[in-house]
Amino acid sequence: MRFVSRDDLRGGAVLPLDTVGGPAGMWVVEECLDVAESVSIQLEVTKSATHALFSGAMRTAHGSFTGYASPLPSSCAHVTDELEEWGTALGRHLADHGYAGPCGLDALVDVDGVAYASESNIRRTATTTPHTMVTRLTAGPANTHPAWSVSKGGTRDPVDFEGALARLRASRLVFDPERGEGVVLYADAPPDGRSWRYAVIARSAGDVEEQEAALAEVLEFEGG
Incomplete structure (x- = not known):
């Protein structure tokens, strides 16, 4: 894994990067965000439907999970429907492949209030x-x-x-x-x-x- 900062690419600089995974390898580039909240939604997938159980904000310290609060605080409550839409779509995809059970979707909300999906968990979680x-x-x-x-x-x-x-x-x-x-x-x-x-x-x-x-x-x- 190689970490690339914005300064490394200033002025159109090009970095030589080794191929990952052979000639057909691909790089995944993650954008650096100014994060205001880390949020999640937990759902239950059945054959007939996906049910949203709860959503909330994760508490972190130095990047580590320390707690959780539900429902979402007022600062990011506006992403509730969007989280449910994303989670329901994930549930439908899983159900189409024969899965039934718990799943969750994590997201980051930036300082402008925009949500970015960051992780999915096809299992029970700490919450x-x-x-x-x-x-x-x-x-x-x-x-x-x-x-x-x-x-x-x-x-x-x-x-x-x-x-x-x-x-x-x-x-x-x-x-x-x-x-x-x-x-x-x-x-x-x-x-x-x-x-x-x-x-x-x-x-x-x-x-x-x-x-x-x-x-x-x-x-x-x-x-x-």
Whole structure:
């Protein structure tokens, strides 16, 4: 693999590139984008139709996946229909080849609000299991269209599971089945007592943000 910057091609410069894959080899050139959001949509393919399950924005740090929030934030909500159109087209293509099951489509939204499809996954993804958990926890009538997020926060000092849960209960942040919202520590206690994985379920994206901010304060997350 060879990385080429814009500076390498200034003034019409030509770079000699070795043939890849023999005489019939091809090069794939990726455009450098000023990315504002990384988004995705997850779908289920059946023989008769492709169903959109959820879409959202991926949280990343230094290029690595750290969390997810659904639905799409207002800054990129305008690409929701486009994502569904692309995902449905992918599902039809897969169904035509005999596939049935989960699939997903990732995209980048640039600073001008334009979406670029970047990756497809013909499998379950890191967001599928949390979404299933949220769906089960909100199966009652209290919160039929939940907003949710999953992420990880590091406490300044080690905390055991009982201590973390006690803090959530005292602050009324712990998940309440009757209301269909709250915080779930879904990966048990971390070995170091500091790196906590959590889900926040609420009625709107704004409520999710408020509860996450409160959670960071209650558990004393570093940088919170």
